[in-house]
Amino acid sequence: MEKGIATVVKHTGSHYLLSVLPEWNPFPAVIRGKLRLSGTKTTNPVAVGDRVEFEGEAITKILPRKNYIIRRSTNLSRESHIIAANLDRVFLLVTIILPETKLAFVDRFLVTCEAYGVPVNIVVNKRDIDDEYSLALLKVFKEIYADQAGYNVLEVSAITGENIDTVREACKGRINMFSGVSGVGKSSLIKAIDPKLEGIRVGEISLAHLQGKHTTTFYEMHPISTGGFIIDTPGIRSFGLIDFKKEELSTYFPEMLAVMDNCRFMPCTHTHEPGCAVKAAVEAGDIAPERYNSYLGMLEDQTKYR
Ligand code: GDP
Numbered sequence: 001m002e003k004g005i006a007t008v009v010k011h012t013g014s015h016y017l018l019s020v021l022p023e024w025n026p027f028p029a030v031i032r033g034k035l036r037l038s039g040t041k042t043t044n045p046v047a048v049g050d051r052v053e054f055e056g057e058a059i060t061k062i063l064p065r066k067n068y069i070i071r072r073s074t075n076l077s078r079e080s081h082i083i084a085a086n087l088d089r090v091f092l093l094v095t096i097i098l099p100e101t102k103l104a105f106v107d108r109f110l111v112t113c114e115a116y117g118v119p120v121n122i123v124v125n126k127r128d129i130d131d132e133y134s135l136a137l138l139k140v141f142k143e144i145y146a147d148q149a150g151y152n153v154l155e156v157s158a159i160t161g162e163n164i165d166t167v168r169e170a171c172k173g174r175i176n177m178f179s180g181v182s183g184v185g186k187s188s189l190i191k192a193i194d195p196k197l198e199g200i201r202v203g204e205i206s207l208a209h210l211q212g213k214h215t216t217t218f219y220e221m222h223p224i225s226t227g228g229f230i231i232d233t234p235g236i237r238s239f240g241l242i243d244f245k246k247e248e249l250s251t252y253f254p255e256m257l258a259v260m261d262n263c264r265f266m267p268c269t270h271t272h273e274p275g276c277a278v279k280a281a282v283e284a285g286d287i288a289p290e291r292y293n294s295y296l297g298m299l300e301d302q303t304k305y306r
């Protein structure tokens, strides 16, 4: 009987497809008996991206995850659903205008990725729209997210093809996820990366719901012709805020994390405390007021929902 380690590339009910990545050779497998994961109480023990040990057609063991993203179930059972595991990268697709991406949304998304331990790159699409107004906004966007927060910000155009080769290259050898709100050009970008991927579902995100709808959604991994993989993310309504402790939140803002050791009080919420290095950095213009406001907003929401 064939034994080995493979990655879950598709999940439909109780059936799975595994592949020994980076080879693409999907074969069916099922879970035999009880497979228990310590810790989180989830509705699905195995998710797309999980690395598992198999024997013939049986999944015998789930290997430790380096990260995973979850969706909380609607009921109050505190159950959650694992959307994907072992993501190498999330691409957050945004646009400066048409549609204008709200920075508060970007910040919440980035914080979620930081909290999950998932590396995130920002891709600004529709770079071909280059009127003066858009370019001025783009400049501010890059100052905040690239220069100050330190994120990788790539400008692309799915229409002209500008920098698409860079995204394609970045996907190689990795398991990737693409996310963004409706209209930013996710479908266009995916198609530009690999025409064969036309029609796969990519994530539209709403942070309005912190809790997911109780629907059965199945996720799937697809190979990119030029190398690497992409996980589809149909309607993730609640790739939303994770539970976090008040003192933890600022550690998910890289530019705050960089200075918070200098706060007089430990822990510091960077709100009312005297001698706060984060507030000083905001006043000095080293941390964008927009980012600090997002931080305060999230802090407030968290207090409300607790
Ligand atoms: P999705 O909802 O994120 O999947 O977005 P779509 O790929 O459906 O694109 C939404 C709209 O934006 C469509 O009208 C696309 O033609 C347009 N679009 C996508 N990429 C670009 C781009 O790079 N430049 C411009 N000008 N329009 C784009």
Ligand code: ZN
Binding pocket: 260, 263, 264, 268, 269, 270, 271, 273, 275, 276, 277, 278, 279
């Ligand atoms: Zn502080």
